[in-house]
Amino acid sequence: xxxxxxxxxxxxxTAPQRTGTGGAPAGTGADGxxxxxxxxxxxxxxxxxxxxxxxxxxxxxxxLPAVSLRYRPRTLAAAAGCLFAALAVGVLSVGxxxxxxxxxxxxxxxxxxxxxxxxxxxxxxxxxxxxxxLLAGAALALSGAVFQSVVRNPLGSPDLLGLTQGASTGAxxxxxxxxxxxxxAGGAVAGGLLTGLLIFALAWxxxxxxxxxxxxxxxxxxMLTGVNGxxxxxxxxxxxxxxxxxxxxxxxxxxxxxxxxxxxxVTVLLPVTVVGCxxxxxxxxxxxxxxxxxxxxxxxxxxxxLGSAVALASFAAACAGPVAFVALTAPQLxxxxxxxxxxxxxxxxxxxxxLLVCADWAAxxxxxxxxxxxxxxxxxLGGGYLVWLLARQRRAGRL
Amino acid sequence: xxxxxxxxxxxSTTPAPPPRPPAGRPAGARWALRAAGLAGALVLLLALTVxxxxxxxxxxxxxxxxxxxxxxDSAAYHVVxxxxxxxxxxxxxVGVALGLAGGVMQALTRNPLADPGLLGxxxxxxxxxxxxxTFLGVTAFTGYVWFALAGAAVVSALVYxxxxxxxxxxxxxALAGAALNAALYSYVNxxxxxxxxxxxxxxxxxxxxxxxxxxxxxxxxxxxxxSGVLVSLALARPLNALALGDDQARALGARPARVRVASIVxxxxxxxxxxxxxxxxxxxxxxxxxxxxxxxxxxxxxxxxYCAVLAPVLLLGADVLGRLLGRPGELQVGIVTAVLGGxxxxxxxxxxxxAGA
Numbered sequence: 205x206x207x208x209x210x211x212x213x214x215x216x217x218t219a220p221q222r223t224g225t226g227g228a229p230a231g232t233g234a235d236g237x238x239x240x241x242x243x244x245x246x247x248x249x250x251x252x253x254x255x256x257x258x259x260x261x262x263x264x265x266x267x268l269p270a271v272s273l274r275y276r277p278r279t280l281a282a283a284a285g286c287l288f289a290a291l292a293v294g295v296l297s298v299g300x301x302x303x304x305x306x307x308x309x310x311x312x313x314x315x316x317x318x319x320x321x322x323x324x325x326x327x328x329x330x331x332x333x334x335x336x337x338l339l340a341g342a343a344l345a346l347s348g349a350v351f352q353s354v355v356r357n358p359l360g361s362p363d364l365l366g367l368t369q370g371a372s373t374g375a376x377x378x379x380x381x382x383x384x385x386x387x388x389a390g391g392a393v394a395g396g397l398l399t400g401l402l403i404f405a406l407a408w409x410x411x412x413x414x415x416x417x418x419x420x421x422x423x424x425x426x427m428l429t430g431v432n433g434x435x436x437x438x439x440x441x442x443x444x445x446x447x448x449x450x451x452x453x454x455x456x457x458x459x460x461x462x463x464x465x466x467x468x469x470v471t472v473l474l475p476v477t478v479v480g481c482x483x484x485x486x487x488x489x490x491x492x493x494x495x496x497x498x499x500x501x502x503x504x505x506x507x508x509x510l511g512s513a514v515a516l517a518s519f520a521a522a523c524a525g526p527v528a529f530v531a532l533t534a535p536q537l538x539x540x541x542x543x544x545x546x547x548x549x550x551x552x553x554x555x556x557x558x559l560l561v562c563a564d565w566a567a568x569x570x571x572x573x574x575x576x577x578x579x580x581x582x583x584x585l586g587g588g589y590l591v592w593l594l595a596r597q598r599r600a601g602r603l
Numbered sequence: 604x605x606x607x608x609x610x611x612x613x614x615s616t617t618p619a620p621p622p623r624p625p626a627g628r629p630a631g632a633r634w635a636l637r638a639a640g641l642a643g644a645l646v647l648l649l650a651l652t653v654x655x656x657x658x659x660x661x662x663x664x665x666x667x668x669x670x671x672x673x674x675x676d677s678a679a680y681h682v683v684x685x686x687x688x689x690x691x692x693x694x695x696x697v698g699v700a701l702g703l704a705g706g707v708m709q710a711l712t713r714n715p716l717a718d719p720g721l722l723g724x725x726x727x728x729x730x731x732x733x734x735x736x737t738f739l740g741v742t743a744f745t746g747y748v749w750f751a752l753a754g755a756a757v758v759s760a761l762v763y764x765x766x767x768x769x770x771x772x773x774x775x776x777a778l779a780g781a782a783l784n785a786a787l788y789s790y791v792n793x794x795x796x797x798x799x800x801x802x803x804x805x806x807x808x809x810x811x812x813x814x815x816x817x818x819x820x821x822x823x824x825x826x827x828x829x830s831g832v833l834v835s836l837a838l839a840r841p842l843n844a845l846a847l848g849d850d851q852a853r854a855l856g857a858r859p860a861r862v863r864v865a866s867i868v869x870x871x872x873x874x875x876x877x878x879x880x881x882x883x884x885x886x887x888x889x890x891x892x893x894x895x896x897x898x899x900x901x902x903x904x905x906x907x908x909y910c911a912v913l914a915p916v917l918l919l920g921a922d923v924l925g926r927l928l929g930r931p932g933e934l935q936v937g938i939v940t941a942v943l944g945g946x947x948x949x950x951x952x953x954x955x956x957x958a959g960a
Contacts, residue, residue: 363785406949423948426886430941433810434934445795445802452792528785580793587786591765591779 279551282541286554290341290561294334297565298326328459336458337564337578338557339466340524341534343516345556346477346549348531349538350513353485353547354506355418361532362517365421368526369428370399371518372451375525376435379447388450389462389522396518399424404510412506453527453579455564462523469519473512478549481509486546527579529586530556530563537589637905640898644912648695651919655691656683658923693816693824694919694936697881700828700873702914703835705888706895706907710842711866718889719874722780725883726787727758728875729809733794737801747808748823748879755875758783759867811884811937813922824876831872832911838866839903846901884937886944887914893948917944 265273298314299305303325305313312318313326348361362368374395378388403424407417432451436444449456484505487495495502517531534556538548541555563581570581656672657663663671663679671679672688701719708717719725731754735741741750765779795802844857852859877884891914892906899905918936921943925934 420949422889423945426889426948427941427945429885430810430938430945433806433941434938436806437810437935441799441803444806445799448792448795448802448806452789452796528789532785574797576793577796580789580796583785583789583792587782587784587789590782591761591786595765 276542276544279542279544279548282538283551283554286538286541286551286558290338290554290558293558293561293565294338297334297337297561297568298330300565300569301325301330332460332463333455333458333564334561336455336463336466336523337560339463339470340455340520340527341530341556341558341560342474342553343466343470343520343556344527344531345534345538345559346474346553347513347517347520348556349535349547349549349552350477350481350485350509351531352535353489354412354510356489357418358532358536360418360421361535362513363526363528363531364425365403365418366425366428367396367399367403367421367514367517368521369425369432370402371396371521372432372526373428373435374398375450375522376432376439376447379443379450380435380439382443386461389465392522393465393518396521397514399428400511400514400518404507412503412510449577450525452577453525453582454577455524456575456577458523466519466523469515473516474553477509477512477516478553481505481512482547482549485509485549489546524560525577525579527560528583530559530582533586533589534559536593637899641905641908641912644909644916648912648916648919651916651923652691652695655694655919655923656687658926659687689816689818689821690813690922691919692821693880694813694922695915696821696824696828697813697877697884698887698915698918699832699911700877701884701887701918702891702910702912703832703907704870704873704877705890705914706892706903706910707835707838707842707866708870708888709892710846710903710906711863711870713846718885719870719878722762723758723783723787724755724762724780724870724874725878725885726784726791727754727756727761728752728878729791729805729883730754730787731757732808732879733791733801733805736804737794737798748820748876751879752827752871752875755878756871758787759871759874763863763867807935808882810935811882811940812935813881814933814935816880820880824880827872827876831869831876834865834869835873836907836911838862838869839907842866843903846903882935882937884918884940886937886940886948887917890944890948891917 261278262274262276265275267273295307295310299307299310305322305326309318309322310326313322314331316323318326344362347367351360351362351365352358354360371392372395374391374393375388377395378391383391403417403421404412406424407413407420409416436447439447484495484500484502487498487500488502488505492502520527535548535552537559538551538555542548542551560578560582563585564578567576567578567581653665653668656668657665659682661682663682667677667679668683670677671683674680704719705717708719708722711717712722728751731750732747735747735750741747762779762783765783791805795805841852841857841862844852844855845859845862847855849859852862874888891910895906895909895913899909917940921939922936924943925936925939928934928939
């Protein structure tokens with residue numbers, strides 16, 4: 205969903221920029237005098253990341269003479285804001301429940317100086333669930349951002365490419381054979397990874413191409429949906445209801461045993477994806493030829509990035525189930541906040557964590573006594589959001 | 604043929620073929636080939652129909668099937684009329700409906716991924732059915748029809764308006780469909796989690812099956828599917844024009860907005876009725892048009908009839924295969940089409956460059 209920028213809006217935006225902050229070369233260091241300028245050239249708020257000028261200002265931070273870090277203030281602020289929101293709601297979520305605990309108490313207990321009762325409730329019962337939400341949200345969103353960047357289509361998220369369906373197939377097999385919940389997670393990871401491998405193998409033809417990957421992913425997904433439906437009819441009713449709960453995506457009763465594998469996966473794969481592939485993926489969005497000319501090994505980067513995206517989605521599904529819509533919407537929401545080009549990996553991950561934590565909090569608290577699985581909330585919210593987005597863009601005459 | 608032209612060296616007694624135009628086969632020969640192909644497909648469909656009637660716990664020969672159909676004193680009469688005829692007829696109807704719906708949708712959205720499942724229409728029908736089961740206590744199979752139709756209608760209208768109405772683009776339609784799809788399935792899942800009765804019914808309905816077909820069901824969906832078929836076949840020519848872009852289509856005398864609305868109506872009728880009767884069978888509408896396009900090219904005047912014949916071939920074949928493979932029980936037809944159709948779809952994708960991929 206890349207809104208086409210009309211010539212008019214493009215001119216509107218480039219013109220004031222030349223006279224304003226954009227004119228000052230990035231990284232000149234002392235920008236004291238240019239303080240009032242941004243207020244004067246403030247752009248009208250617009251929807252759609254791609255319609256905005258690419259990325260806003262670039263700044264450079266030089267903590268040491270030999271080190272320079274380039275960043276976009278807006279991107280940094282967006283990521284930090286999402287992360288803060290995610291952690292804040294996480295603390296609230298840990299504090300809420302049958303025994304409410306204040307945010308300050310929660311923080312103190314996490315730090316290790318609470319009463320034994322608080323320690324048990326917070327650290328053993330509620331914290332794993334919140335951490336699972338944070339990590340699964342971040343992992344799904346990161347995976348979605350990578351896929352959407354490679355496929356160059358907002359629909360190219362792991363939920364639509366059959367990866368989460370594959371994870372579900374693995375999990376269903378375990379449920380039907382009466383396996384434990386640890387085995388279920390293992391089955392989900394195995395199913396997701398195998399599906400990813402299958403899709404790559406089928407789509408590979410001198411490289412991975414966007415649309416072919418989507419089409420093949422959809423073919424694989426359709427097959428797996430059939431298999432999953434069959435497995436569900438083979439289960440006893442009790443097992444089937446357990447399976448459906450898992451298939452919807454639920455964080456209920458997650459303990460450290462379920463969270464630890466995801467924690468390890470994220471710790472390993474997040475740096476690989478963000479540091480190893482982030483910049484190259486942004487370059488590759490300009491087109492394969494341009495990226496090649498800039499010295500990017502497009503195919504290798506894609507393979508690494510997609511491989512870790514598959515693994516992230518599989519581990520997230522193993523812990524939380526195939527939660528709908530986080531992988532699809534979080535990268536797009538992040539993009540709208542940062543207005544920066546490229547996959548926006550870090551802001552997307554922060555946004556995903558925030559989304560899933562909020563959705564889980566809502567699932568536990570917003571529907572009265574009845575607790576819903578988190579996947580229902582993300583599905584309804586995500587669907588509503590996309591519909592609203594499409595309606596807004598239609599009114600604005602975009603897309 | 605002019606005299607000055609050297610006559611082609613022919614040894615046969617048949618008249619010499621007309622000189623080939625530079626591109627492809629001559630129009631007449633192409634027409635004949637396509638017509639022959641369609642006739643062949645029809646014969647295949649007939650054979651599968653007989654097979655579907657004859658195959659089961661008690662296999663019948665073709666002659667027995669014939670007697671069973673016509674002669675009420677025949678030993679096979681009850682088997683054929685009671686169970687296999689409704690099932691086969693339903694398979695035919697659902698197949699025609701899904702194939703045509705897929706063809707019309709892919710033409711309308713110019714999107715190779717368009718499918719009743721992907722644009723959320725199956726999900727709309729499913730959501731309506733789960734509502735009927737959970738909150739209204741509908742148990743009769745024929746009661747689903749109305750709910751599924753209403754659900755499909757609401758969702759296709761919603762996809763169309765949200766997706767942009769007059770100025771709908773393929774990407775926006777697909778996005779609107781995906782959005783509604785996910786939201787509706789969340790609702791379906793929520794209903795199934797909160798209510799075990801719904802879960803127990805829905806899990807068998809959602810895989811797609813012809814097993815519980817009754818004459819009543821067939822008669823109830825027949826008018827919807829028949830009118831859907833008529834509308835879609837009438838749309839072949841205007842949709843062809845629309846493929847050239849809205850301006851060109853207008854220049855050719857088509858009215859893009861009207862064609863789109865009519866297409867949505869046709870797809871709703873076809874999918875709603877098919878889904879109500881057999882559950883959401885996702886794969887047929889996606890795959891058959893792709894296969895057919897490989898045979899006929901993009902001309903919808905050929906594509907749609909081929910879809911209408913080959914989709915039931917696929918569906919009946921899958922149903923018979925499901926009965927064969929799942930003995931003593933059976934595999935539901937939706938599962939067989941998915942598992943069978945998947946590799947075929949992937950093969951077509953890999954062999955042909957679909958949409959530049």
